Amino acid sequence: MSNPHTLGSGWNLKHTYTSLPEKFYSLKAPVPVKEPKIVLLNKQLAKDLGLNFEGVDENHLAKLFAGNLLPEDSQPFAQAYAGHQFGNFTMLGDGRAIMLGEQMTPDGEMKDIQFKGSGRTVFSRGGDGRSTLKAMLREYLISEAMHGLGIPSTRSLAVVTTGEPVYREQVQAGSILTRVAESHIRVGTFEFSRQYLSEEELKELLNYTIARHYPACMNSENPTLEFFNAVMNRQAALIAEWVRVGFIHGVMNTDNMSIAGESIDFGPCAFMNAYDPNKVFSSIDTQGRYAFGNQPQIAHWNLSCLASALLPLFHSDKETAISIAQESLNSFPTIYRKEWLRAMRLKLGLLGEDEKDKKLVEDLMDLMQEFKMDYTNTFIAVGTDNFTNEQGMDSPGFQEWYLRWIKRAGSHGQTLEAAQEVMSAHNPQFIPRNHLVEEALENAAAGDMNLFNTLLDLLRDPYTPNKAFTNYQVTPQVEWEENYKTFCGT
Numbered sequence: 001m002s003n004p005h006t007l008g009s010g011w012n013l014k015h016t017y018t019s020l021p022e023k024f025y026s027l028k029a030p031v032p033v034k035e036p037k038i039v040l041l042n043k044q045l046a047k048d049l050g051l052n053f054e055g056v057d058e059n060h061l062a063k064l065f066a067g068n069l070l071p072e073d074s075q076p077f078a079q080a081y082a083g084h085q086f087g088n089f090t091m092l093g094d095g096r097a098i099m100l101g102e103q104m105t106p107d108g109e110m111k112d113i114q115f116k117g118s119g120r121t122v123f124s125r126g127g128d129g130r131s132t133l134k135a136m137l138r139e140y141l142i143s144e145a146m147h148g149l150g151i152p153s154t155r156s157l158a159v160v161t162t163g164e165p166v167y168r169e170q171v172q173a174g175s176i177l178t179r180v181a182e183s184h185i186r187v188g189t190f191e192f193s194r195q196y197l198s199e200e201e202l203k204e205l206l207n208y209t210i211a212r213h214y215p216a217c218m219n220s221e222n223p224t225l226e227f228f229n230a231v232m233n234r235q236a237a238l239i240a241e242w243v244r245v246g247f248i249h250g251v252m253n254t255d256n257m258s259i260a261g262e263s264i265d266f267g268p269c270a271f272m273n274a275y276d277p278n279k280v281f282s283s284i285d286t287q288g289r290y291a292f293g294n295q296p297q298i299a300h301w302n303l304s305c306l307a308s309a310l311l312p313l314f315h316s317d318k319e320t321a322i323s324i325a326q327e328s329l330n331s332f333p334t335i336y337r338k339e340w341l342r343a344m345r346l347k348l349g350l351l352g353e354d355e356k357d358k359k360l361v362e363d364l365m366d367l368m369q370e371f372k373m374d375y376t377n378t379f380i381a382v383g384t385d386n387f388t389n390e391q392g393m394d395s396p397g398f399q400e401w402y403l404r405w406i407k408r409a410g411s412h413g414q415t416l417e418a419a420q421e422v423m424s425a426h427n428p429q430f431i432p433r434n435h436l437v438e439e440a441l442e443n444a445a446a447g448d449m450n451l452f453n454t455l456l457d458l459l460r461d462p463y464t465p466n467k468a469f470t471n472y473q474v475t476p477q478v479e480w481e482e483n484y485k486t487f488c489g490t
Contacts, residue, residue, distance in 0.1 A: 006060045008046075008053040011071040013101035014110060018077060020208055021201050024193075025077040030067025030098045031119025031129065033174070035163025038062045039133070039449075040140060042157050045180065049157070050106045065158040065178050067098065067118045074100040078121035082195060083188030083255025084305055086289055091196075092188060092255050093123025096131060099184065110212070112184050113157070117176040130166045133159075133175035134441045135267065137452065140177060141440070142266040145432045145459040151241045152234075153263040155180040169487075173445065182262055185209055187306045188255035194309035206313055213260055224313040225324060232303055232332055234261025239299045240339035243292075244347060245428060246272035246375040250282035250486060252290045252298045254305050268486040271431045273475045275368035275375045281434070283485040296340070300332045346426040347379055348405065349419030352412040360401075360408060367398050374475050376431050383423035428462040430469065434484055435476035 018025060038061050046053060053061060063069040070076065078094035085092075098121070100113045116139070117131025136159050146153035162174035185205075193202040210217050210227050217226035238261050242249065249256070250268035258264045268282035277293025285291075290298060307314075307325040314321040344361045345353075368378055371392025378390060382405065387393040393402075409419035432455065440452040458469055475481070 006056065007064045007069060007071055008051055008056050008061075010050040010052050011073060012050060012104040013071060013073045013075075013113070014104055015075050015101050016110070016208070016212065017079075017099070017102070018075060020204060021197070023080065023197055023201065024189075024205065025079050026093075026122045027075070027077045028098060028121050029070070029076045030115055032068045033066045033162035033164055033176070036062040036066035036068060036160045036176075037163070038065065038158065038160050039137075039175070040156075040159040042144070042155070045155055045157050048105065049103050049111060049180065051103075061158075062160050065115075065160045066162060066176050067115050070100065076100055078123055079184055079189070080123065080192055081186055081188040081255055082192035083186070083253050084191070084302070085253040085255070086285075089191070089195075091192070094121055095124040095127050096121070096129040103180075112179075112181045114179045114181065114184060115176055116179050117162075117174070128166065130162070130164070130174050131176065132166045132168060132172040133161055134172060134445050136175040136177040137441055137444050138437065139179070139266045141437065141452065141456060141459070142269060142432055143179075143263075144456060145462070146247075146263050148460040148462050149245050149428055151245070151247075151263060152238055152261055181258070181264065182260035183209075183213060183258060184264075185213075185259045186255050186264075187257040187259065187302055187309070188253075189259070190306055190309040191254060194311075199312050202309070203313060206310065209259055222314070222324070224310055225328060228307060228310060228325070228328055231259055231261070231306065232328070233335060235299050235303060236332065236336040236339045237261070238263065239296050239336065240343045242295060243340060244343040244426070245431060246275075246292070248272060248279060248281060248290070248292045249295065250280075250285065250290055251488065252295065252302065254302045257299070257302045267488045270434050270484070270486050272375050273434070273481055274372040275365065275378070276372075277365075277369070281484060281486045283487050296333075296336050299336070300329075303332060304329055343426075346422060349383065349409050349422040351414040351419070351422075354408060354411070357408070360404060363401055364405075367392060367395070367401060370397075371395065376428060377473060377475070379423065379427040380429060380473075383420045383427055425463060429465050430458050430462045430472055432459060433472065433476070435480055436472060438484075
């Protein structure tokens with residue numbers, strides 16, 4: 001622990017998670033590192049959290065975000081959880097992460113503060129408990145980009161280097177990221193409880209989660225069912241938002257599915273360029289399980305794992321419980337399609353509803369796939385009537401589709417200009433283009449943060465056109481894209 005004045009002011013850490021039975025966590029302090037140095041500090045996020053680091057010595061900041069020094073009211077621990085990884089169930093837990101506690105913000109919200117890459121824990125399973133600088137910078141960049149896109153996401157408060165090497169495919173610089181989240185409770189947390197703990201402990205976890213994240217469910221006739229439905233609705237909305245911007249998570253294991261409905265864990269993630277529902281970038285997803293177009297079905301599968309874990313709490317009679325869970329679970333495809341169509345109507349600037357909207361969207365997707373059209377730039381082109389740089393848009397098929405879109409966009413008393421204004425608010429001008437992200441990470445690992453910081457600033461305001469950065473909208477060469485792979489980093 002340390003004198004609080006050396007670590008900034010405004011720390012207001014609560015410790016509600018450790019009110020659960022001890023089997024849900026392991027008390028553990030971060031493992032001190034050799035020579036921490038601050039790389040990034042998210043000052044606006046710090047302010048939102050009620051934290052003030054003005055005047056704090058940079059060395060103390062580095063030691064704080066490395067875990068060498070801790071706020072006085074922290075009670076660090078690692079969480080226990082399990083999960084289905086690529087369909088296979090396994091015991092997991094925070095193998096390289098430590099929670100400091102829950103920060104109570106000036107707005108009365110509670111946010112988890114977690115160090116990622118902070119050393120070995122009882123859940124490390126032979127791992128070194130550390131993270132690489134490139135992996136933590138990727139998470140910082142992508143999580144802030146997701147926030148800029150308006151998509152629920154964990155956030156990044158700080159990145160430090162540790163002064164110690166990390167051994168992966170190559171020797172890399174070690175790093176620790178400070179992650180901020182609504183919650184780190186996952187589908188896998190409930191799976192862990194159901195598999196290894198008692199029904200009473202499972203119920204304690206459920207009651208805690210409802211009280212913290214879904215209090216409206218507490219007084220319902222069947223709180224378990226209401227909770228499950230609430231999680232399902234959030235997940236449907238989240239996946240529809242991923243699809244809206246062409247995001248591919250890459251590792252949708254149940255331990256990476258947040259109960260709070262946030263995007264979490266940005267390891268093998270990527271953004272799609274040329275539209276292809278079968279697109280996979282992750283080096284470990286050799287079967288295409290988590291391809292772009294599979295994400296809704298995987299969310300449904302993950303929710304079935306949550307339903308299975310909650311089964312004893314749906315109803316005391318097993319058959320009745322199964323019936324209740326199955327009926328709810330069966331509604332997911334309909335809920336998702338509604339969220340997806342809502343998102344796609346906004347992308348196309350469509351007012352109201354029309355029974356032909358689904359086909360209008362799907363026909364555009366077919367054209368984009370046929371002509372390998374860029375997912376982001378296609379919508380920009382339609383929204384600005386500027387088709388000069390996009391392949392396939394001079395084809396008879398696209399021209400016919402475009403006339404149908406004009407007719408539909410101008411319906412319900414809306415002008416075409418108003419439709420395009422809606423489009424501009426829901427189609428990003430800038431996404432984290434994979435080739436730029438990789439270049440920025442390579443440069444940053446070599447000590448040059450210029451491209452990284454430029455990208456970061458641009459992605460925090462992705463819907464605003466900026467003619468000075470049109471080169472950031474250019475897609476990579478086809479050969480680069482075909483050979484591009486992302487990695488987990490553990």
